[in-house]
Amino acid sequence: MDGASTGCDTPSADRTPPKPCCTPQAERAPQGCETPAMTGAEAAPDGGYVSPLAPAVTELARVSTGSTDDMVQVPGGSFQMGTDRDEGGFPDDGEGPARAVILAPFWIDRYSVTKRQFSRFVKATGYVTEAERFGWSFVFHNQLHGKLRANAKQAVQGIEWWWRVDGCDWAHPEGPGSRLKGRLEHPVTHVSWHDAQAYAAWAGKRLPTEAEWECAARGGRESLIYPWGMELEESGAFHCNTWQGDFPHTDSAADGFAGTCPVDAYVPNDFGVSNVMGNVWEWTNDWWSNDWHLTGSRDNPIGPEQGSAKVVKGGSFLCHISYCNRYRCAARTQNTTDSATCHTGFRCVRDVGPWTPASRLGHGAAAPIPRPTQR
Numbered sequence: 001m002d003g004a005s006t007g008c009d010t011p012s013a014d015r016t017p018p019k020p021c022c023t024p025q026a027e028r029a030p031q032g033c034e035t036p037a038m039t040g041a042e043a044a045p046d047g048g049y050v051s052p053l054a055p056a057v058t059e060l061a062r063v064s065t066g067s068t069d070d071m072v073q074v075p076g077g078s079f080q081m082g083t084d085r086d087e088g089g090f091p092d093d094g095e096g097p098a099r100a101v102i103l104a105p106f107w108i109d110r111y112s113v114t115k116r117q118f119s120r121f122v123k124a125t126g127y128v129t130e131a132e133r134f135g136w137s138f139v140f141h142n143q144l145h146g147k148l149r150a151n152a153k154q155a156v157q158g159i160e161w162w163w164r165v166d167g168c169d170w171a172h173p174e175g176p177g178s179r180l181k182g183r184l185e186h187p188v189t190h191v192s193w194h195d196a197q198a199y200a201a202w203a204g205k206r207l208p209t210e211a212e213w214e215c216a217a218r219g220g221r222e223s224l225i226y227p228w229g230m231e232l233e234e235s236g237a238f239h240c241n242t243w244q245g246d247f248p249h250t251d252s253a254a255d256g257f258a259g260t261c262p263v264d265a266y267v268p269n270d271f272g273v274s275n276v277m278g279n280v281w282e283w284t285n286d287w288w289s290n291d292w293h294l295t296g297s298r299d300n301p302i303g304p305e306q307g308s309a310k311v312v313k314g315g316s317f318l319c320h321i322s323y324c325n326r327y328r329c330a331a332r333t334q335n336t337t338d339s340a341t342c343h344t345g346f347r348c349v350r351d352v353g354p355w356t357p358a359s360r361l362g363h364g365a366a367a368p369i370p371r372p373t374q375r
């Protein structure tokens with residue numbers, strides 16, 4: 001992740017995090033390859049690729065038409081977003097400070113969108129993902145065995161464990177010859193932010209704001225590092241799918257999974273939301289900035305008006321404390337809107353009803369969002 005190419009909307013863009021995140025960026029058009037540039041993309045004078053700046057977002061388009069099956073309603077009120085603690089994390093990502101944020105009630109998917117759900121969307125609409133249009137996507141090296149290596153062309157400089165695999169897309173997660181069989185209940189991957197957005201629109205939902213995502217992830221429990229407590233392996237048990245062993249070489253899969261796991265693996269949090277930490281990064285609707293939140297609204301915040309990358313949350317099956325300790329509620333990173341990888345997916349939210357000025361207050365205004373006693 002190249003700070004200079006992603007952080008131009010932030011004054012501290014010249015400060016790179018102590019270690020880059022485990023997420024590669026597509027930079028779809030460089031290297032003189034035949035991949036088509038996105039509509040509106042511009043070639044920089046040095047031949048590099050410049051993402052077009054999307055129109056400014058000053059309002060969030062509210063959506064309340066989709067089915068609430070397999071969703072849970074998060075009550076409105078205030079919650080503590082971010083952290084003041086040294087969690088062994090990345091302060092330069094903008095993880096702090098901890099601050100009270102008010103949200104209106106909303107529905108959120110219990111699970112990441114699955115490969116099965118995404119295939120229904122594709123069947124119904126004929127949608128073609130960006131990875132399919134560009135002809136490739138990113139796969140982690142240890143998932144490419146035998147013949148699958150034949151389509152892996154290019155390592156990413158500085159993070160050589162990422163391979164560019166031609167013919168890789170959501171339906172062929174390791175490229176030609178790979179299948180969804182046995183993985184239909186795993187999260188869909190190789191979907192860009194635009195793809196996630198298209199799915200959400202079809203489903204009558206939308207992508208969560210970062211605040212909504214983090215509020216739902218915390219499950220009504222204040223100020224913990226993880227949804228379940230303060231330790232990754234609280235009470236000696238695994239609560240999510242990350243990397244164990246020697247990153248990036250050997251994943252012992254002590255948590256039960258090398259690679260993605262079914263979306264309902266592990267115990268859900270106190271809101272009944274599953275697998276927010278680990279497994280796959282999840283796209284949010286917010287443009288990335290590491291300091292917008294210092295001065296931006298804390299009343300149903302929707303992030304900066306513009307940016308060059310979107311916030312992703314939750315970490316993935318590739319995160320490990322030795323490299324990318326980002327499977328924490330407060331952790332955050334970014335990727336460009338047309339990037340796709342084997343470890344990024346999404347879940348959707350929808351509003352409870354039509355958005356009115358009164359919605360801004362949520363139920364009980366600034367009262368803390370309660371931790372449910374049962375679900």
Ligand SMILES: [Ca+2]
Pocket residue numbers: 241242243244253254255256257258259317
């Ligand atoms: Ca694992």
Ligand SMILES: [Cu+2]
Pocket residue numbers: 021022023315316318319320324325326
């Ligand atoms: Cu990571």
